Structures are given as structure tokens and as C-alpha cells.
Amino acid sequence: MITERELQAGSTRSKILAIAAEEILRNGFQSSSIGEILKKACVSKGCFYHHFNTKQALGYAVLDESLTQTKTQMWKPILTSENPLQSVINMLNNPDQYLDCETVKHGCPINNLAQEMSPLDEGFRSRIEAIYTEWKIQLSESLQRCQNSGEMIKEANADEIATLVIAVIQGAVGIAKNAQQPTSFTEYTQGLVNYLQKLQIHN
Amino acid sequence: MITERELQAGSTRSKILAIAAEEILRNGFQSSSIGEILKKACVSKGCFYHHFNTKQALGYAVLDESLTQTKTQMWKPILTSENPLQSVINMLNNPDQYLDCETVKHGCPINNLAQEMSPLDEGFRSRIEAIYTEWKIQLSESLQRCQNSGEMIKEANADEIATLVIAVIQGAVGIAKNAQQPTSFTEYTQGLVNYLQKLQIHN
DNA sequence: CAATATACAGACCAACTAGTCGGTATGTCA
DNA sequence: TGACATACCGACTAGTTGGTCTGTATATTG
Numbered sequence: 001m002i003t004e005r006e007l008q009a010g011s012t013r014s015k016i017l018a019i020a021a022e023e024i025l026r027n028g029f030q031s032s033s034i035g036e037i038l039k040k041a042c043v044s045k046g047c048f049y050h051h052f053n054t055k056q057a058l059g060y061a062v063l064d065e066s067l068t069q070t071k072t073q074m075w076k077p078i079l080t081s082e083n084p085l086q087s088v089i090n091m092l093n094n095p096d097q098y099l100d101c102e103t104v105k106h107g108c109p110i111n112n113l114a115q116e117m118s119p120l121d122e123g124f125r126s127r128i129e130a131i132y133t134e135w136k137i138q139l140s141e142s143l144q145r146c147q148n149s150g151e152m153i154k155e156a157n158a159d160e161i162a163t164l165v166i167a168v169i170q171g172a173v174g175i176a177k178n179a180q181q182p183t184s185f186t187e188y189t190q191g192l193v194n195y196l197q198k199l200q201i202h203n
Numbered sequence: 204m205i206t207e208r209e210l211q212a213g214s215t216r217s218k219i220l221a222i223a224a225e226e227i228l229r230n231g232f233q234s235s236s237i238g239e240i241l242k243k244a245c246v247s248k249g250c251f252y253h254h255f256n257t258k259q260a261l262g263y264a265v266l267d268e269s270l271t272q273t274k275t276q277m278w279k280p281i282l283t284s285e286n287p288l289q290s291v292i293n294m295l296n297n298p299d300q301y302l303d304c305e306t307v308k309h310g311c312p313i314n315n316l317a318q319e320m321s322p323l324d325e326g327f328r329s330r331i332e333a334i335y336t337e338w339k340i341q342l343s344e345s346l347q348r349c350q351n352s353g354e355m356i357k358e359a360n361a362d363e364i365a366t367l368v369i370a371v372i373q374g375a376v377g378i379a380k381n382a383q384q385p386t387s388f389t390e391y392t393q394g395l396v397n398y399l400q401k402l403q404i405h406n
Numbered sequence: 407c408a409a410t411a412t413a414c415a416g417a418c419c420a421a422c423t424a425g426t427c428g429g430t431a432t433g434t435c436a
Numbered sequence: 437t438g439a440c441a442t443a444c445c446g447a448c449t450a451g452t453t454g455g456t457c458t459g460t461a462t463a464t465t466g
Contacts, residue, residue, distance in 0.1 A: 003434070012443080028319060031233040034424065045425085047444045055424065106322050114381040115318050116231060119309050128381055164371070164394030171374030178317040178331055191367030195398055206464070215413080237454060248455085250414045258454065 013051045016041050020058055021066045025102070025109045028116050029059050029124075056123070059113075063127045067110050071131060074098065075138070084142035085152050088165060089196050092189040095182055099173075104185070107177040111170055136162050156199050168192045216254045219244050223261055224269045228305070228312045231319050232262050232327075259326070262316075266330045270313050274334060277301065278341070287345035288355050291368060292399050295392045298385060302376075307388070310380040314373055339365050359402050371395045 019041040023032040034055055038048055052058040081087040091098050106112070110131055117124035140162035146152035172188035222244040226235040237258055241251055255261040281290040294301045309315070313334055320327035343365035349355035375391035 006442090008433095008443080026322070028231065028233065030231065033422080035422080044445045046427090046429095046446065049425070050443060053425095107318060111377060112318060115310060115315060115377055118381045118383065119229070125381060125383060132378065132381065160394045160397070163391050164398075167371045167374030167378060167391040167395075168367070169374065170377050171370030171372065174314060174318055174373050174377065175335065175370060178321045178328060178335065180321065180328065188366050188370040191363045192370075194363070195367075211413080211463095236452075238452075247415045249416065249457090249459095252455070253413060 016043060017062055017066050021062050025106045060123055068131060079138050079142045083151050085146045089193055092193050095185045104176055104182045108173050136166055151201055152199050219246060220265055220269050224265050228309045263326055282341050282345045286354050288349045292396055295396050298388045307379055307385045311376050339369060354404055355402050
């Protein structure tokens with residue numbers, strides 16, 4: 001049974017995680033200050049260290065509990081749609097509908113963390129790799145579904161296309177972040193869209 | 204006239220820049236400590252602040268004087284080669300010959316800095332954007348040269364292909380960095396290679 | 407040779423860092 | 437009701453940060 005007390009504690013923890021995710025998106029993990037997170041979450045230091053043993057533990061928790069969700073929220077509609085290949089093309093053509101302006105400004109929170117922390121901390125690295133692997137597998141399976149339902153040519157290797165899509169998106173998000181404007185995103189994915197359209201079978 | 208004194212000072216400055224570039228590649232800009240750079244460069248604090256007014260100024264100098272060179276060293280041979288399209292394909296197929304293991308581990312130094320600093324500091328952002336823009340233009344021109352010399356089909360849009368190549372490379376370097384192994388790089392660029400080969404005209 | 411400017415040395419500072427620790431208030435449960 | 441555990445409080449510490457300041461040694465120049 002879950003007590004009132006545990007409920008309250010859980011919401012405190014969630015609040016810390018949410019604020020931490022924001023701060024990390026803005027400043028990166030290492031340059032995010034616990035003190036600043038405490039201030040913004042209106043939480044005392046004692047409270048924070050009651051919920052998280054170290055700053056590293058906070059980082060892991062943000063990945064495990066917050067960012068995996070973020071990724072699922074973004075991609076599940078696309079992957080489970082009627083025609084995933086078309087959905088991917090739609091997303092690349094209308095990124096505004098899928099990416100909020102925070103993401104354009106600060107990039108993909110998962111990829112940011114990957115770039116900063118993977119060479120430095122195996123715990124971050126393995127968690128992020130798991131997310132990427134799952135992403136790739138799901139996208140590949142969705143594309144295979146397109147092939148089976150006759151919406152995508154069977155000559156293409158679904159796995160290879162999936163990896164290409166992911167690489168282009170990661171690259172384009174990074175470049176758009178640097179340009180600080182979303183038009184760059186479409187500019188850099190246009191080549192991919194043209195390629196994907198050649199794989200489509202229109203019934 | 205350049206005095207012996209200025210020569211010595213220049214070499215001190217260069218030493219600081221080289222060490223700083225290494226440290227920034229490893230830890231990022233914000234998490235690189237000036238103290239650590241001083242220690243590794245065997246240089247006093249007074250000396251450092253004689254050459255660079257602030258940490259920010261050091262970061263700008265690393266971009267302007269060190270990383271632009273790094274980029275040129277890497278790409279000039281490819282861009283000015285007989286058949287740039289083929290050279291790009293070669294590079295994607297044999298990244299080991301072009302990327303050292305430090306780059307695989309820590310990623311592209313320019314892109315790292317972009318992802319970390321572009322949203323936070325306009326000086327970093329604009330410098331990096333200039334490098335990217337130059338890169339894209341040069342690559343596009345090289346591909347046009349391929350089209351003119353009959354090594355690449357003219358139906359393709361050189362500019363669009365250039366941006367696609369850059370996006371995929373950035374994405375793949377990032378993913379390889381996360382996986383911490385260079386095989387990921389070729390895995391994620393394979394789709395692009397197949398695409399590029401379709402653009403080739405073999406005489 | 408004397409005056410000066412440059413290159414460097416390193417003690418010092420205020421602000422900030424992650425993390426600790428003794429204490430407290432209160433919901434839970436026997 | 438009373439003992440206990442959980443959630444939280446915030447002063448404190450030890451160390452690090454970027455940056456300043458006074459001082460010095462010497463190459464350059466008038």
C-alpha cells in the first residue's frame with residue numbers, strides 16, 4: 001500500500017527530476033549546479049541528498065526516469081502509426097509540429113548528454129546506448145512493417161535506412177542548434193527526405 | 204621586424220592553445236579548468252592572463268587559431284583531390300585512416316564546442332557557424348566539380364548532397380562517440396555511401 | 407648605458423562547488 | 437499512545453573556480 005507520505009515524497013522527487021532535466025538541457029550535466037537546481041525546485045539541500053546520493057545519481061535518474069519517457073513520447077506516435085515511413089517524412093518536413101523551440105535551441109537532451117558524458121562516465125554511456133539501440137530497432141521494425149504492407153520497396157535494407165535516418169536527424173538537430181534556427185533542420189534533412197521518397201510505393 | 208622575444212612569447216602562446224584544445228576536447232569548455240591547463244602547459248597564471256584576458260578569450264582563440272586549422276587539415280586533401288566524391292566515399296569507408304582514435308573517443312572538437320556553447324554564447328556560435336558554412340560551400344563546390352568532370356550525375360543537387368553528407372557525418376561521429384567504437388561510424392554512414400555510389404558515374 | 411615595455415611569476419581573493427552532518431517535524435504502525 | 441522511520445532543514449566544510457595584483461627579470465630601443 002502506498003502511504004500519503006510516500007506520495008508526497010514521490011512528488012518532491014519528481015519535481016527535482018523535472019527541474020534537473022531542464023537545467024541539464026540548458027547547461028549540460030557538469031555545468032549544472034545542484035545549488036541552482038535546489039533554488040529553482042524550492043527544495044533544501046538535505047532534502048535533495050535524501051533522494052539522491054550524489055550528483056551522478058541524479059544524472060542517471062534523469063536519464064532513466066525522465067529522458068527515456070521524453071523519447072517515447074516523441075517517437076511512439078510515429079513508430080506506431082499506420083504508415084511509419086510517411087510519418088517520418090512528415091516529421092522531417094514539419095519539424096515545428098514535433099520539436100518545441102526549446103529543443104531547437106538546446107538540442108536533443110539525450111544526445112547532449114551523450115556527447116558530454118559518454119567518454120567520461122560509463123554509467124551515462126551504457127544508459128544512452130540502450131536508448132539509441134531501442135530507437136534503432138523500433139524504427140527498423142516499423143520500416144519493415146512498411147515493406148510488408150507494400151508501402152516501401154523491399155530492395156532497401158530497413159536496418160540500414162533506420163540507422164541513416166537516425167544519423168541524419170542527430171546531425172541536423174546539432175546543426176540547427178548551432179544555427180539557432182529551425183530552418184536549418186529542414187535544410188539539412190531535405191536530402192534524406194528525397195531519398196526516403198524514392199523508397200516509397202504510392203498505392 | 205620580429206624579435207627573439209616575440210618569438211618566444213608566440214611559442215608560449217601556442218603551447219597554451221594546444222593544451223587548451225586538448226583539454227576542451229576531453230572535458231568540454233566549461234568543465235575545462237584554467238588551473239589544469241596551466242599545470243599541463245607548465246605555465247604560470249600570470250603568464251596565462253598576459254596572453255588571454257579571460258577564459259572566454261582563450262575559447263575564441265582555440266576556435267580561431269587551432270580548430271579552423273584542424274578542420275582544414277582534415278578536409279583539404281579530400282576537397283582538392285582529383286575526384287572529391289570518390290574521396291568522400293573512401294573516407295566514409297575507411298574512417299580509421301582519417302580520424303584518429305582521440306576523435307572517435309571524444310568526437311569532433313568543433314561540433315562538441317558547438318553543442319555545448321552555441322546556445323550560451325554568441326561569440327562561439329557565430330565562429331562555429333562560419334566554419335560550418337565554409338565547409339558546406341567547399342564541399343558543394345567540389346561536388347559540382349565532379350558533375351562538370353562527368354564523375355557525378357548532374358540531376359543531383361550538389362548543395363543538397365553536401366548538406367546531407369555533413370549531417371550524416373556529424374550524426375555518425377556523435378553516435379560513434381557514444382558507442383565508443385569506430386565500427387559504429389561505418390555502420391551509420393553505410394546508407395549514405397550506398398546513396399552516394401548511386402550518384403557516381405564510372406568511366 | 408639608461409629607460410621602457412614586454413613576458414612572466416605566484417600569492418591572493420571572493421564566489422562557488424559537491425557533499426556532510428546534527429537536528430527536527432511528522433506520518434505510520436505496533 | 438508511544439516508538440520509530442522517513443522526509444526534510446540548513447549551517448558548515450574542504451576544495452576548486454576564474455580572475456587580480458604586486459613584483460621581477462630581461463630583451464629592446466632611444
